[in-house]
Amino acid sequence: MALAGRTAAWWARLRSPCPAATPFCLAARLPAAGRRRYSSRGKEKLDMSIYPVESIRNFSIIAHVDHGKSTLADRLLEITGTISKTDHNKQVLDKLQVERERGITVKAQSASLFYNHEGINYLLNLIDTPGHVDFSYEVSRSLSACQGVILVVDANEGIQAQTVANFYLAFEAQLSIIPVINKIDLKNADPERVEKQIEKLFDIPTDECIRISAKKGTNVEKVLQKVIEKIPPPQCNTADPLKALVFDSTFDHYRGVVANVALFGGEIAKGNKIVSAHTKKRYEVSEVGILTPDEQPTHKLYAGQVGYLIAGMKEVTEAQIGDTLFLYKQPVEPLPGFKSAKPMVFAGMYPVDQTEYNNLKSALERLTLNDSSVTVHRDSSLALGAGWRLGFLGLLHMEVFNQRLEQEYNMSVILTAPTVPYKAVLSSAKLIKEYGRDEITIINPAQFPDKLSVSEYLEPTILGTIVTPHEYIGKIIALCQDRRAVQKDMLYIDENRVMLKYLFPLNEIVLDFYDALKSLSSGYASFDYEDAGYQAADLIKMDILLNGNPVEELSTIIHNDKAYATGKLLCERLKEAIPRQLFEIAIQAAIGKKIIARETLKAYRKNVVAKCYGGDITRRMKLLKRQAEGKRLMRKIGNVEVPRDAFIRVLKRETDK
Numbered sequence: 001m002a003l004a005g006r007t008a009a010w011w012a013r014l015r016s017p018c019p020a021a022t023p024f025c026l027a028a029r030l031p032a033a034g035r036r037r038y039s040s041r042g043k044e045k046l047d048m049s050i051y052p053v054e055s056i057r058n059f060s061i062i063a064h065v066d067h068g069k070s071t072l073a074d075r076l077l078e079i080t081g082t083i084s085k086t087d088h089n090k091q092v093l094d095k096l097q098v099e100r101e102r103g104i105t106v107k108a109q110s111a112s113l114f115y116n117h118e119g120i121n122y123l124l125n126l127i128d129t130p131g132h133v134d135f136s137y138e139v140s141r142s143l144s145a146c147q148g149v150i151l152v153v154d155a156n157e158g159i160q161a162q163t164v165a166n167f168y169l170a171f172e173a174q175l176s177i178i179p180v181i182n183k184i185d186l187k188n189a190d191p192e193r194v195e196k197q198i199e200k201l202f203d204i205p206t207d208e209c210i211r212i213s214a215k216k217g218t219n220v221e222k223v224l225q226k227v228i229e230k231i232p233p234p235q236c237n238t239a240d241p242l243k244a245l246v247f248d249s250t251f252d253h254y255r256g257v258v259a260n261v262a263l264f265g266g267e268i269a270k271g272n273k274i275v276s277a278h279t280k281k282r283y284e285v286s287e288v289g290i291l292t293p294d295e296q297p298t299h300k301l302y303a304g305q306v307g308y309l310i311a312g313m314k315e316v317t318e319a320q321i322g323d324t325l326f327l328y329k330q331p332v333e334p335l336p337g338f339k340s341a342k343p344m345v346f347a348g349m350y351p352v353d354q355t356e357y358n359n360l361k362s363a364l365e366r367l368t369l370n371d372s373s374v375t376v377h378r379d380s381s382l383a384l385g386a387g388w389r390l391g392f393l394g395l396l397h398m399e400v401f402n403q404r405l406e407q408e409y410n411m412s413v414i415l416t417a418p419t420v421p422y423k424a425v426l427s428s429a430k431l432i433k434e435y436g437r438d439e440i441t442i443i444n445p446a447q448f449p450d451k452l453s454v455s456e457y458l459e460p461t462i463l464g465t466i467v468t469p470h471e472y473i474g475k476i477i478a479l480c481q482d483r484r485a486v487q488k489d490m491l492y493i494d495e496n497r498v499m500l501k502y503l504f505p506l507n508e509i510v511l512d513f514y515d516a517l518k519s520l521s522s523g524y525a526s527f528d529y530e531d532a533g534y535q536a537a538d539l540i541k542m543d544i545l546l547n548g549n550p551v552e553e554l555s556t557i558i559h560n561d562k563a564y565a566t567g568k569l570l571c572e573r574l575k576e577a578i579p580r581q582l583f584e585i586a587i588q589a590a591i592g593k594k595i596i597a598r599e600t601l602k603a604y605r606k607n608v609v610a611k612c613y614g615g616d617i618t619r620r621m622k623l624l625k626r627q628a629e630g631k632r633l634m635r636k637i638g639n640v641e642v643p644r645d646a647f648i649r650v651l652k653r654e655t656d657k
């Protein structure tokens with residue numbers, strides 16, 4: 001919208017003192033830490049009409065993990081008076097307990113900042129993003145609500161794998177990029193070297209980089225000024241019909257779904273009747289507001305602004321991420337949505353005790369409301385009872401989800417070995433008819449179709465980026481080869497740093513690749529990856545047998561080349577996990593009918609009443625009862641008693657490897 005044609009009153013409002021510096025000051029109303037969920041209650045509504053599109057900048061901070069995004073966000077919130085300057089305000093946007101404990105950002109948060117620059121009041125909408133590869137889905141989602149990004153690079157570590165990945169996400173989205181070199185206060189900081197890396201890899205002139213210390217606040221104000229100068233305001237108009245993009249949503253127990261929206265046109269207020277382009281359902285808006293970063297109700301939200309709305313949606317699925325909301329009877333062309341999050345890792349989840357099944361079910365339902373990237377299917381297992389098969393974006397995502405179940409819902413669960421989603425191209429007419437298609441995705445080894453009914457198995461692959469000091473390159477190449485990876489590129493970022501690109505089977509990196517890479521490079525190498533489709537693979541299903549009976553929970557799908565080593569390992573671990581019994585037990589790994597590994601557990605008799613011969617009957621009964629109780633914790637496979645937790649011990653150590 002052109003600036004010309006504005007009234008004098010409009011200019012006067014725009015140039016009036018920034019709300020953050022007046023008695024309106026939001027900072028004064030915000031508790032320093034530990035904000036309540038229902039934080040909008042009783043707050044005076046703000047008038048957002050004083051922020052026309054020209055005064056708005058929507059931006060994100062992107063970086064490699066730990067390069068200082070959250071710290072920079074804290075400083076920006078302080079400088080603009082959005083939060084007060086206290087020591088309690090560390091990582092204000094990291095609201096989840098798991099985020100604070102692990103020091104990582106899991107869920108993107110947004111905050112509106114008010115900033116007066118050269119007499120003009122600006123509304124800056126900052127969207128914090130997670131740095132870990134598992135959460136890159138959140139990054140691309142956040143970027144869709146932005147016109148620019150601050151790309152933060154650590155002055156000591158320089159460009160890392162996720163810096164490259166995040167840069168390309170922003171570049172492909174055609175966003176303005178402000179390169180910032182952080183941590184210049186560190187003794188080993190070498191901003192000049194990092195500037196050269198940025199020039200070489202991203203073609204950004206060295207003099208465009210801003211050197212800052214987010215921790216000490218050095219030059220942070222310059223970053224804000226650059227945001228105003230370099231990032232364009234959103235291209236939209238309040239006079240147009242409402243067009244609101246849902247870019248995130250959370251669930252509040254009291255008020256239902258709180259949808260984070262970016263307005264690409266029109267305005268929205270309490271009482272408006274809106275329709276979801278995705279579900280076609282109609283709602284009445286009960287509250288709109290901005291995030292500061294707490295919820296701050298406003299009278300309206302206008303085109304170009306970013307905020308939240310509550311409209312009586314009961315489930316997060318109703319506020320589908322990427323959905324477009326419009327006014328009832330004023331339909332608009334929906335905005336291009338997002339690719340839905342694709343789970344990379346699947347695992348079985350079971351209650352430790354089956355009596356907890358219903359509690360776990362409701363905890364899962366509530367947690368997935370807040371994390372819609374987790375997929376849930378019901379599943380059951382002979383050993384572990386009724387449960388679910390869950391799909392996660394990666395292993396860290398799985399761990400974080402599990403930790404949130406424990407911390408936020410007090411549930412402890414059993415997680416089985418993670419597996420990646422394989423595919424099979426079917427050749428058997430019977431199976432094709434049964435499935436209704438000739439290609440199936442296998443997320444559970446129990447569904448693995450026999451080789452005779454399949455023309456080809458496929459495994460998921462990823463394109464991995466590794467950035468490392470060059471002295472570790474030999475060991476890293478050997479590690480990649482061991483993981484069946486194929487080199488695609490190798491580039492020197494500067495005289496002693498190398499960037500490698502490899503095509504990996506996802507299965508080879510999902511469990512422990514990152515740990516192996518970190519340990520052989522003394523922590524210096526970094527890794528990021530993106531989906532690279534499927535490739536044909538020589539896959540097999542390996543079964544574990546106890547005295548000839550298969551243990552379904554321990555079946556795994558693996559590459560033929562890795563079968564022998566894995567089979568041997570599982571047999572050895574089971575031998576440790578199963579107590580000796582009255583008879584000898586053969587523990588075997590098998591592919592089809594062929595045995596590929598074997599361990600033998602010698603016979604042993606634990607006669608609890610042996611000591612009591614001639615003793616009194618009550619003591620004898622008591623001991624027999626205790627033995628019976630112990631048996632309930634066992635699962636019988638054939639005639640072999642296996643402690644229920646043995647499966648987990650065996651599988652868990654697989655993930656801990």
Ligand SMILES: Nc1nc2c(ncn2[C@@H]2O[C@H](COP(=O)(O)OP(=O)(O)OP(=O)(O)O)[C@@H](O)[C@H]2O)c(=O)[nH]1
Pocket residue numbers: 063064065066067068069070071072091103104105129130131132182183184185186212213214215216
């Ligand atoms: N010395 C110094 N340390 C900093 C600076 N900025 C951030 N740090 C520290 O670097 C660590 C990581 O900072 P964060 O802000 O949590 O990093 P992040 O990029 O948000 O991390 P994720 O949310 O996990 O992606 C923290 O210990 C910060 O205190 C800085 O300018 N100087």
